[in-house]
Amino acid sequence: MDITDFYDTFFEEAEELLADMERYLLELDVDEPDTEHLNAIFRAAHSIKGGAGTFGFDVLQKTTHLFENLLDHTRKGELKLRRDIVDTFLETKDMLSDQLDAYRNGDEPDQEAFERICKTLQQIALEEIGRDLDGGAAPVPAPEPEPEPATPSEGAGGAGRRIVTLLNVGEKDRQLLVEELGQLGEVVTHGGDEACYEITLASTIDSDDIEAVMCFIVDADQVKIRDAENGQASEVAPAKSEPAAKAAEPAKPVEPARPSAAAKPAGDAKTAKVKAKAKGGGESTSIRVSVDKVDQIINLVGELIITQSMLDQTVSELEGAADSALLNGMSLLQRNARDLQESVMSIRMIPMDFVFSRFPRVVRETAAKLGKEIELTTEGESTELDKSLTERIIDPLTHLVRNSLDHGIEPPEVREAAGKPRTGKLVLSAKHQGGNIIIEVIDDGAGLDRDRLLAKARENGLPVADTMSDDEVWQLIFAPGFSTAKAVTDVSGRGVGMDVVKRNIQGMGGHVQIMSTPGAGTTIRIVLPLTLAILDGMSIKVGNEMFILPLSAVLESLQPAKEDLYAMAGDDVVLKVRDEYLPVVAVHEALDVPNAKTELTETIAVIVQGEGRRYALLVDDLVGQQQVVVKNLETNYRKVPGVSAATILGDGSVALILDITGLHRLSRAKKEDRRPERGWQTLEADTDKVLEI
Template identity: 70%
Template sequence: MDITDFFDTFFEEAEELLADMEQHLLELDVEDPDSEQLNAIFRAAHSIKGGAGTFGFTALQKTTHIFENLLDHARKGELALRADLVDTFLEAKDIMHDQLNAYRSEEEPDQEVFERICQTLQQIALEEIGEGLEAAEGAPIANATSSSSSSDTKAAPAKEAPVEEASGADDSSAASGDMLNVTLINVDEKDRILLVEELEQLGDVKSHSGDESRYEVILQGNTSADDIEAVMCFIIEPEQVEITAIEGEAPTPAQEPPQAPEQATAQEETPAKAAEPAPKAEKKPEKKPEKKAEKPKTKKAAAESSSIRVSVDKVDQIINLVGELIITQSMLDQTVSDLEDANSSLQNGMSLLQRNARDLQESVMSIRMIPMEFVFSRFPRVVRDTAGKLGKEIELVTEGKSTELDKSLVERITDPLTHLVRNSLDHGVEMPDKREALGKPRTGKLILSARHQGGNILIEVKDDGAGMDRERLLAKARENGLNVSDTMSDEDVWQLIFAPGFSLAKEVTDVSGRGVGMDVVKRNIQGMGGRVEIQSKKGEGTNTRIVLPLTLAILDGMSIKVGAETFILPLSAVLESLQPAKEDMYAMAGDDVVLKVRDEYLPVIAIHEVLDVENAITDPTKSIAVIVQGEGRRYAMLVDELIGQQQVVVKNLEDNYRKVPGISAATILGDGSVSLILDITGLHRLSRAKKASGKPVSQQNPTYFKEAEPS
C-alpha cells in the first residue's frame, strides 16, 4: 500500500487547519483570551503534527510539536499573551505553511528558517515560563513539566525512534502502556489495510478482526487516543473511527512499581481521553476543561461529514457535459418549433425537458460556487501586517461573506482585491495623529463587502480616509504625458489611477510607489468579464467597486442581428434600446459620431462597420441603438434587429480558434450555428482603430448626421 496516495488529502486538510489557526490568532484578545480559541489553535497544531509525523514530514512535525507545547502553556494560563507574541505565533504559522508547500513540491523545507523559528519559540519559553523546550535540531520535545509534551513525545511515529532515544524513549515503550480498542466503521478493505499498518507504527497491535461495517483493532502502547484520531482522520472521516480504553488491562502502580514512569505518561494522556478515568485525583481538574474543549471538535466533525472532496477537473467535466446537454436541448426545441403540426405531447415533453435541463444546469453550476468568506478570510492578516508597517490603526469590517461566486473567479479575484486593499491602507487612510487633528477617530475603517446585483456580484473596498484629490490627479497625469482636460468628469479622473506607471506616492516603499499594479488590477478584472468603478469624495473616503459575472461558464445574453449574422451581447451590460432620431445624431470634429440620449452624448459603434458585416442596415435612423455599458462608460451600438434574451453556454474562442479583437467568446445556438459574444470595450477600441486608419464615418455618410457639434 502506497501511503503517498493520501498526501493530497493531508495537504488540503493541513491547509484548512492553518487557515483556521491564523483566523483564531487574529481574532484573539490578548487581554482576555478566549479559552475556546486557544484550544482550537492548539488542536489545529496537534492535528497537523500527527499527520506530518505519519507521512514522514519531519521538519513540519517538529515545528508544530514545539509550537503546540508553547500553545499548551498559553491555554493553561502559564504563558501571558501579548501582541508581539501573537505576531511570533503568526510567523510560526507562515513558516509551517512554507514547509507544507515545500513537501507538496517534493522539496525539503528551508533548514535555516526551521532552526530559527524553533529557537525563537524556545527563547519565548525561557523568558516567559522559565523553562526551555528543546533545541530545533533535536527530537520532538520531552518537557517533564508539560503533560502535553510528554504524551506527544511518545506519540511520534516509529520512524522517528532513533531521535526519540534522546528524550528517554526506547523500542520497548510501544510494547507496554494503555490498551485501546480502535473501531473502524464502514471502511473498505484497502483503507483498513493501510490503517492497520499505521497503527502498527503507533503501538503493538494485539488483534484485529471484523468486516467492512465494523472492524476492531486492539492496540497497546503509549499513543494517546487524540493522536490516533488525528492520524486516522487524514485517511477516513472522524465519524468512521471510535477509540475506547479497555479497562483493567494496563499495568497499575500497585502491580508494577518499576513502571511508574509509564504510568505518569498514561496519567498525562488522560485529558485527551474522555472515556478513561484519571489515575490520580490531582489530575481531575485538568480533565474537565479538556473534555469540554473537545466537544466543539466532535460537533464540527459531524457537521462536515455531509460533504465530500471532489476534484475540480471532475466538476468541470460535468459542467461541460451539462453545457452540451443544454445545446442539444436548444436544438431539439428549435426543431419542434419549426414543425407546423407538432404533436402537443411532444411540445409538452420539450417544455419539461427544458425546465429539467435548466434546473440541472443551475444545480451543477452551484457546485462550483463558494462563499466570498474564502477570499475575505485572508485580509485580516493583510490589514494587520500592512497597517503595522505603515504605523496606522485600521479596523477591518467584512460584509456579505456568505455571498457566493464561481471558484475560478474567486481564485482570480484574490490578487486584484489584495492590491486594492493595500492601496486603500497606504493612500487612503490617514495617519492616526492626522485623523485626530481632522476630527476623525484615530482608528480608520476599511470595509470589504460583497453582494449580488442582478446576474452579477458587486465587491466593494471602502475606506473612510482622505479621498482622492482631483487637481492633484490631473497634475500628475499631465506630468506623465496623459491626455487630460479640466472638463473631464470626476468618474474619468478617478480612472486615471489605472494608467500604467501612474502613482501618487512621494517615495517608493515595499507597499507602493512603483506605479505598477493598478493597471494590472483593471486588466485582470476586465479579463474576468467585469469592470471596476471608483467613487470618491475628498476628506471622506474612497469606494472602489468591482462588478463581476457570477460565473464564466453560463451567460445571460441578448441575441441581436446585424445583416445575416447573429451576435450575443452580455445582458448585464445592456441598459436599454431605442430608435435613433436624425436630430439626435451628431458628427464630431474628427472621426467620432455621438448619439444624444437624455442630455448625455454617447459614442456610436456601428457593428456592421467594425466587424465588416455585409447587407446590414447602414442608415442609423433605421437601425436600433442598444445602449450598453463597459469600463464605466456608455456606448450606443447600432444593430439591425433584437431577437430576444437567452441563456448561452460560453465557449472559449482562444482555446478553440484564436483571439479575435472585439470578441470575448462564442456559443452554439439552437440551430447548431456558432454565434460570437461581443466584447463592448474591445469593439469601441476596434472602432476607433478602424476610423483612424480609414475615412471617418461622418464623411462616408454625411447625410445621416447633423453638421453642428454638441455644445
Template identity: 75%
Template sequence: MDITDFYDTFFEEAEELLGDMERHLLELDLDDPDAEQLNAIFRAAHSIKGGAGTFGFDVLQHTTHLFENILDYTRRGELALRRDIVDTFLETKDMLHDQLDAYRNGQQPDAEAYARICQTLQQMALEEMGVAVDEGAPAPAAKPQPEPEPQAESAAAGDAGDHLEVALIKVDDKDRELLVEELGQLGEVLSQRSDGERYLVTLDTSASADDIEAVMCFIIDADQVEVRSLRAAEQGSGDSAPASKPAAPPAVAEPAVPASTAPKDAPAKAPSSKPKAKAAGGESTSIRVPVDKVDQIINLVGELIITQSMLDQTASELDGVAHGAMVNGMSLLQRNARDLQEAVMSIRMVPMDYVFSRFPRLVRDLAAKLDKDVELVTEGKSTELDKSLTERIIDPLTHLVRNSLDHGIETPDKREAAGKPRTGRLTLSAQHQGGNILIEVIDDGAGLNRDKLLSKARESGLSVSDSMSDDEVWQLIFAPGFSTAQEVSDVSGRGVGMDVVKRNIQGMGGHVEILSRPGEGTTTRIVLPLTLAILDGMSIKVGEEIFILPLGAVLESLQPTEEELYAMAGDDILLKVRDEYLPVIAVHEVLDVANARTKLTDSIAVIVQGEGRRYALLVDDLIGQQQVVVKNLETNYRKVPGVSAATILGDGSVALILDIADMHRLSRTKKEARHASRFPSGVNTPVPFKEVEPS
C-alpha cells in the first residue's frame, strides 16, 4: 500500500487542527489563560508534527517542532502571554497553513518564509526565556531520520532512547505492513510477533509514545494501537502500563520544570485533538467522502424524482378502481423518493459555523488596524446550509464585515462621546426562515446617512430624488463604483465590493436587504435558498407555457379589479394591495408569450418579493405547488433574461424558473423602449386606467 493514499486524510485533519488552534488562540484570556485551551493548542501542533514526520513533510515538521517547544513553555506558565506574542503565534499558524497548502499542491514551501518564521520563533525564545528551542539545528534534509526530541534534564544522562512495545489490534495484513514500515522510520524494529488479534512490534526509538500513537492514528483507529515502555517495566516503574499515558512532563520540554509550575488540571494527553479514525479494522461514526461523489448521487436522485413525476402523471390518468395496486404503488414510490431526496440532500448540509469560524481572526486584525475595539458575536452557528452555498457566501460576508468595521462602527472616542460603550459590537447571525436561510450582519455603529448617500449619488451621476424611500436610498451603496469613503485605504474606499456582494448573492438565487437607523447601527440581511439543487416551486401558466416561481418568493395571489389598478406615467401600472402600491409585471409582455390573456382584470396577480421589493406578476392560471429539480440553463444553453434556471416536468417538457428581480428589470426596459417610440419628443400625458389598452 502506498502511503500517499493517506495524504488527503492528513491534509484534511491538519486543516481542522489549524482551525482549532486559531480559534483557541483568539479566545485566550491574556491575563488568565485557560490551561485546557493552552493544552489544546499544544496538542494540535504536536499532532501535525507527528503526521508531517510520517509523510516526509520536513519543513512542516521542523516548523511545528519549534512552535511546539515554545507552546510547551507557554502552557507550563514559563512564557507570559501578551498580545504581540499571540500575534506571532497566529502568524506561525498562517505559515503552517501555507506550508500545508504547498505540500497539498505537490510543491515545496517557500524557503524564505520558512527561514523567517524559524528565526522569529527562535528569537522569541531567546528574548523571552533566554533559551534556544532548536539548539541551532539546521533544517531537515530531504528524508531524515526522525529528529530526537529534547529530553528533560531530569532524565538520566546518556539515555538516548527507549524500548517501546507497539500493539496493533485487529489490523489487516496490508495496513500492518505499512504501519511496521512507518515504525521503522521512527526507530529500529527489534522484533515482531503475533499474539492473537494483537500484532506486537518492539521498537528502539527516541520518539515519545505520544508521537508514535499520533502517527499511527492517521492510518488506523485510536483504539487499534497501544504503546507501552518496556524499559520502564524492566526498571520496576510499575506494571506494564501503557506509555502513552505518562504522568511526567512531555518529552518536548527543554529544561526541568518544578512541579509547582505545571498547571494542576493540565492532562498529559487528551484524546479530543487526536487524529480521528480512518481506515479498515475498526468502526467509525463518520466517513470522508469527496464532494463530487455526493454531487453525483444528488444528480441521480434528481433524475429519479423527474422519472417518478413522469410515472405519477401517467398513473393519475388511470382508473383508481381498476388499477388500484398501480396507484397505491405509485403513492408509495412518491413517498420513498421524497424521503430519499431529503436524506441525500442532508448530506450536503453543513453548519454555518463552517463560515462564521473564519471571522474572529479577520475582525481582530482589522479592528487593530483601524484602532477600534470590536466584539464579535455569532448566533445560529448550528444552522445548516448547502455546502456549495457556504463556499460562495464567504466572500460576500467578508466584504460586509469589512464594511461594517470600517464605515459602521465608530472609534472608541466617538462612541464614548455619543454615549455608547467604547467597544463596538458586530453580530453575525443565521436562522432558517421557511425554505430559506436568513443571514444577518449587524453592527451598533453610526448607521447610514441618508443625505450623504444622496449627495454622493448625485456626484456619481446616479439618478436620485429626495422623494426616494429609505430602502431605495440604502440600496445605492450597491451601485458599481459607489463609495462614501473620504480617502482610499487598504481596507476600503475604491467603490468595489458591495456591488459584487449583491451580484454574487443574486447569482445564488438570493437577495440582500439593508435596515439602518442613524446613530443606532446597520443590519445587512441576506436571504438565500437552503440548496440550489432542489426547489419548491409554484407552477403558473401563461398562454400555453408553464413557468415555475420559487415558492419562497410567492406571498399571495388575487384577482385584480379595475378599482385596484392605477395607470402612471411611462406606461407604469400599479396594483393597490392593502394600502401598498405594487408595480405590475405582465409575464406575457415581458417574455413575449403568445395566446395569453391580455385583459388585466381577467388575469391572476401573484404577489412576489425580490431584492426586498414586492411586485405583482400577472399570469393566466395557477397550476399548483410542486418540487422541481433545478437545471442550470447557462451550462446547457445560455443566459436568458428573466430566467434563473430550468426544470423538467412530469410530462417531459421543459419549464423555465423565473428570476423575480430580473423580470422587473426586463419589464422596465421594455416599457421605457415602448414609451420612447410612442413619445419621441419626450412629451407624456397621463391617462385614466380605463383608456389604457393592453399591448
C-alpha cells in the first residue's frame, strides 16, 4: 500500500489543527496566558510535526520542531509573551499553512521563507531565554528529520526497544505500519495474526511520535505501545478523557514536554493529534466524503424529486377514480422523497463558525493598522448554511468587516471625546429566519452621514434627491466607485469593493439591508437563502408560459384598479399601493412573451422586492406555491437577462426562475430604446406630489 493514500487525511487534520492554533493564539492574554490554550497550541504543533516527519515533509517537520520548542519554553514560563511575539507565532502559523499547501500541490515550500521564519524563531529564543532552539545548529534547506532524545518520564526506554501491539488490523495495514516504523528505527521482530500482531521496534523516538505515525493509518483503540524492558504500557487513548486526566504535564530535561494521550484535556479534543473515537465502543462518529460526491447525490435526489412530481401529476390526471393503492403509494413516495431530500441537503450544511472563525485575525490586524481598539463578538456560530454559500460569503463579509473598522468605528480619542468607551465593538451574528439566514455586521461607530453621502453622490454625478428615504441614501454606498474616505489607505478608500459585495450577494440569491443611526452605529444585514439547490417559489403564468418567482421576494398580490395606475412621460407606468408609487414591470413585455394579457386592469400585480426597492410585476395568473429544484441556466445553456436559473416542472416542462432586479433593468432598457429622450421623468399626481422615478 502506498503511504500517499494517507496524505489527504494528514492534510485535512493538519488544517484543522492550524485553525485551532490560530484561534487559541488570538485568544491569548499576553499578561496572563491561559495554560490550557498554551498546551493546546503546543500539541497542535507537535502533532503536525509527527505527521510531517512520517510522510517526509522535511521543511514542515523542521519548522514545527523549532516552533514546538519555543512554545514549550512559553508554557513553562521561561518565555514571557508580548504582542509582537504572538504576532510572530501567528506569522509562523501562516508559514506552516503555506508549507502545507505546497506539499499538498506536490511542490517544495519556499526555502527563503522557511529560513527566514526559522531565523526569527531562533532570534526570539536567543534574546528572550538566552539560548537557541536547536543546539546552536543553523537551519539549512530541506533538513533531514532529527531523532529526538528519549523521554524517561514516559517510559520510553532511551534507545531501547518498544513493543507495538496491533489489534484487529488487516494485512495491508500491518505491512504498511511495519514499513513506516522501520523509518523510525529498526524493526527487530514482527509477527502474529489479525487479532493481535506485535512489532518489536528499537528506536530513540519517543512514544508520542510513534503514536502520531500510527494514528494516521489505524484507529487509536487498535494500538498499544509498551517498553520492552519494564513492560510499561503506553496505550494510544482517545482524545477525550475523564476530567481527572487534566494533570500537570511533567517537564522534560531536553525536549519539550509531550503530554501522554491519556492526559489530554477533555476540552481540547479538536487540538489533540488523535481524534475522539471512543464513542460507541471505539467506532468513528464521522467520515470524510468528497464534496463532489455529495453534490452528485444532491443532483440525483433532485432528479428523483422531479420524477416523483411527474408521476404525481400523471396520477392526478387519470380519468375516473384512481386505484386507492396507487394513490397511497404516491403519497408515501412523495413523503419519503421529501424526507430524503431534506436529509441529503443537511449533509452540505455547515455551521457559520467556519466563516466567523476567520475574523478574529482580520479584526486584530486591521485594528492594529488603523490604530484602533476593537472588541469582536460573534453570535450564532452554530447556525448552519449551505457549504457553497459559506465559501462564497467569506470575501463579501471580509470587505464589510474591514469597512466597518475603517469607516464605522472611530479612533479611541474621538470615541473618548464623544463620551464613548475607547474600545469599539464589532458584532458578527447569524440566525435563521424562515427559509433564509440573516447575517449581520454591527458596529457602535459614528453611523452613516446622510448629508455627506448625498453631497458625495452629487459630486460623482449620481441621480439623487433630498426627498430620498434613508434606505435609498444608505444604498448609495454600494454604487460603483463610491467612497467617502478622505484619504486612500491600505484598508479602503479607493471606491472599489462595496459594489462587488452587493453584486456577489445578489448572485447568491440574497440582498443587503442597511440600518444606521448617527453617533450610535451601523448594522449591515445580509439575507441569504439557506441553500441554492432548493427554492421555495411561486408559480406564475404569463401567456402560455410558466415562470417561478422566489417566494422570499414576494410581498403580496392584488388586482390593479384603473384609478391606481398612472402613466408617466414615455412608456413608464406606476402603481399606487397604500400611498407608495411602485414602478410597473410587465413580464410579457420584458421577456417578449406572446398571447399574454395586455389590459393592465385584467392582470395581477405581484408586489416584489429587490435591491431594497419594490416593484409591481404584471402577470396573467398565480398558479401556486411549490418547492423547486434549481438548475443553473448559465452552466447548462447561457446567461439570460432577467432570469436567474431554471427548474423542471411536474409535467416535464422547463420553467424559468425570474431575477427581480434583472427583470426591472431589462424592462427599463427596452423602454429606453424606444424613447426619443432619456433621463429622469416627473409627474404631478392627484396628490400634488412630484414623483421621481
